[in-house]
Amino acid sequence: MAEVKLLGSWGSPFSRRVEAALKLKNVEYEFVDEDLQSKSALLLKSNPVHQKIPVLLHNDRPIAESQVILEYIDETWKEGFPILPKDPYERAQARFWARFIDEKCLPATWKALWGSEEPEKAVEEACELLKILENELKDKKFFAGETVGLVDIVANFIAFWLRAIQELVGVELLSKEKLPKLYNWSDEFCSVFQENLPPKDRLVAHFRGRLQSTTTTTTSS
Structure with missing residues (x-):
């Protein structure tokens, strides 16, 4: 399994947010395009509360909700462009x-x-x-x-x-x-x-x- 995996959907603005943040941080990742009419076992396991995309898997640990993921990316990968201000x-x-x-x-x-x-x-x-x-x-x-x-x-x-x-x-x-x-x-x-x-x-x-x-x-x- 890749260090970073994104469970998302090609047409979702919410998962595309995460892709934009990963681009700013120059983070390589594997994208998994979920069928939202038939959700994978991995998605249901990774986000059992809401069962929605996006979910970021970092070293097998899931992070859900796009805004939460954006802050996680900013705090985890310091290189690249900052997503949140320091002040x-x-x-x-x-x-x-x-x-x-x-x-x-x-x-x-x-x-x-x-x-x-x-x-x-x-x-x-x-x-x-x-x-x-x-x-x-x-x-x-x-x-x-x-x-x-x-x-x-x-x-x-x-x-x-x-x-x-x-x-x-x-x-x-x-x-x-x-x-x-x-x-x-x-x-x-x-x-x-x-x-x-x-x-x-x-x-x-x-x-x-x-x-x-x-x-x-x-x-x-």
Whole structure:
């Protein structure tokens, strides 16, 4: 077994976060693409509580939950680019905004993209949250400054997945006109992590299938 193994899914922004962090630290790893409809015995054993990806196996010891894994990687491999700031206050701020993204932005954007009983309200709420995130970006290249950090990595869904899916479903949340700073940031992020993002055509095809199955009231994949 490799020293470092990642149990993930090719199209998951959460496992792609871990791949981005491993890239920043120049850590070699083995990637195991899990079938989430038929989870492996290794995944169920490694994450018995949530039974979800991603799971990082380091010398056979499992670490679950993407944000927890990112901090573990930063603390374990000191070489390469830092993921979290050294200053305690800045570290706390980075953790705050990372949680804001996962607890507020992602659920709201997902709801706006895939419809709700009040679609206009869902889009408005998602745009308001993205505006808050843009205000935090200020005039910086990345949330961490001149280089990427924890908040940038956690926001990968906004940088890549959001733009791909909104084109498919016809709901505009992130555009150069509405959120120019966040839009430019997404371009910068995708440029840095191009090798750690899923093929756009394959991703769009996956979500197109999901959209079609939803509109025909069948079970989505």
